[in-house]
Amino acid sequence: GAVVSQHPSWVICKSGTSVKIECRSLDFQATTMFWYRQFPKQSLMLMATSNEGSKATYEQGVEKDKFLINHASLTLSTLTVTSAHPEDSSFYICSARLGTGGASGANVLTFGAGSRLTVL
Amino acid sequence: QKEVEQDPGPLSVPEGAIVSLNCTYSNSAFQYFMWYRQYSRKGPELLMYTYSSGNKEDGRFTAQVDKSSKYISLFIRDSQPSDSATYLCAMSYTGTASKLTFGTGTRLQVTL
Numbered sequence: 122g123a124v125v126s127q128h129p130s131w132v133i134c135k136s137g138t139s140v141k142i143e144c145r146s147l148d149f150q151a152t153t154m155f156w157y158r159q160f161p162k163q164s165l166m167l168m169a170t171s172n173e174g175s176k177a178t179y180e181q182g183v184e185k186d187k188f189l190i191n192h193a194s195l196t197l198s199t200l201t202v203t204s205a206h207p208e209d210s211s212f213y214i215c216s217a218r219l220g221t222g223g224a225s226g227a228n229v230l231t232f233g234a235g236s237r238l239t240v241l
Numbered sequence: 242q243k244e245v246e247q248d249p250g251p252l253s254v255p256e257g258a259i260v261s262l263n264c265t266y267s268n269s270a271f272q273y274f275m276w277y278r279q280y281s282r283k284g285p286e287l288l289m290y291t292y293s294s295g296n297k298e299d300g301r302f303t304a305q306v307d308k309s310s311k312y313i314s315l316f317i318r319d320s321q322p323s324d325s326a327t328y329l330c331a332m333s334y335t336g337t338a339s340k341l342t343f344g345t346g347t348r349l350q351v352t353l
């Protein structure tokens with residue numbers, strides 16, 4: 122089945138530094154990827170939609186200058202948390218669409234394993 | 242009122258029990274219905290999805306969608322301790338621009 126690989130799985134950084142998280146679709150092409158954030162014991166919150174070859178679409182309230190998204194190829198999207206602060210500490214998860222339409226699962230997402238960011 | 246309602250639990254059952262997890266929703270335009278399992282500190286894992294209505298079975302798991310009642314269920318037969326996790330329901334419309342709407346997740350604990 123479709124697999125999404127995310128790296129790193131865990132990162133600790135100092136306040137003020139930037140951290141890049143990679144999301145790769147293995148064995149399939151993903152023109153669209155999604156970045157979520159999850160706080161402890163809460164559900165997933167969509168941050169942005171990453172589109173290959175174009176600018177990402179950010180959800181209301183998400184700072185696009187803080188969370189830079191680049192989708193340079195059909196298999197790779199990156200999320201860079203710039204000038205990270207302790208309040209940015211969270212679990213970040215990327216995902217990609219499973220299929221292309223109808224019953225094949227166009228709007229079903231498969232998720233990466235997540236990246237836990239801790240900002241000191 | 243949230244678009245998708247899900248009891249957060251926790252739900253504790255003995256090993257071997259049949260587990261019933263449920264979500265209700267308010268938007269009749271939803272067409273995709275998904276169940277994800279999430280272990281602690283891991284990303285959600287897709288268990289099953291249903292397009293439109295009906296039932297779907299995969300091993301010990303059965304997903305049911307009742308669009309007339311706006312109610313979906315996930316049944317787990319012969320539950321195992323390894324099934325202990327948070328189960329998230331999610332829904333979306335047709336159309337590739339549609340985003341997923343998640344339930345809050347139900348935490349399940351299967352005890353020995």
